[in-house]
Amino acid sequence: MLGALLINLDRDPERHSHMAAEFERIGLPYTRIPAVLGLGMPGWVKPYFLDASGNIASGLKAGEVGCYASHLVVAKHLIDSGRAYALICEDDLTLPDDLVPLLESALGRLPAGWDILRLSNPPKAAYSVIADLPAGRDLVLYSRVPNNTGCHLLSRSGAEKLLAPGVRSLQIDEHLRRPWRLEMETYGIAPAPVISNIFDSTIDAISDRGLGLESWVAKTRRRDLGSPADWLRQIIWQVGHLGVPGVLSAFVRTHLASLGKRRGQGKTAKVDPLLRMKA
Secondary structure (H helix, E strand, C coil): CCCEEEEEEECCCHHHHHHHHHHHHHCEEEEEEEEECCCCCCCHHHHHCCCCCCCCCCCCCHHHHHHHHHHHHHHHHHHHHHHEEEEEEEECEECCCCCCHHHHHHHHHEEEEEEEEECCCCCCCEEEEEEHHHHHEEEEEEEECCCCEEEEEHHHHHHHHHCCCCCCCCHHHHHHHHHHHHCCCCEEECCCCCEEECCCCHHHCCCCCCCCEEEEEEHHHHHHHHHHHHHHHHHHHHHHHHHHHHHHHHHHHHHHHHHHHCCCCCCCCCHHHEEEEEE
16 A cells, blocks of 8 residues: 655654645555654664764765655665555655556556656656656656655665665765666656655754865765766666667757757746657
């Protein structure tokens, strides 16, 4: 049975109330999972982020650690519950009325071995359509995974991959949009059915400002995200999923769509038709 796991800080009861109303409106049962505030994480999560002295072992900020740690807690809950999958929701969403039948339709069309189905990620790069879904939406394979962790369907195998050992050096959204790093079989729905970030962030509000870490954090991220090795892994991942013709077509379509927007075209379209590649 389809159900949701809601990430919500104890200090944000109004957000919980908002999401409870959203779930009730669309008839979706949910379980609230208390979010991690900063470094106040369970002991088993600490090796992902902290060194032996209890300090952050990477360039992440405390709020970013809490956000990522919250998703790890939810992934473990999914595994411990014995479910095959669950809808993972942050607490700042607007859900479409037809979300439940849409997900049921998508589950019947997802390829075997899928790990994550992204639902709140408006694509900015070309994508390949692998199946038609109700209400003019598509089940898609991205050429470049869009950002955002507001809402996604996570399988048990996806949760296990998310929990793979190792220090986390990227924000959760940046890590998940690089599926070659966790070997996540990643799909999405376009246009994105869920609207996210309707409130200002509170999980990310904790800052390291004043600690003299800002420039070091920025340099660490740029070095990690822009390395030649990671760029090569991205190309290998794209070719493996789209093939060489698909990668070339995606590159051309993405840049033509970007050019059109700069010229003031396509401002009212939910998804630029140029981005849609029919398999």
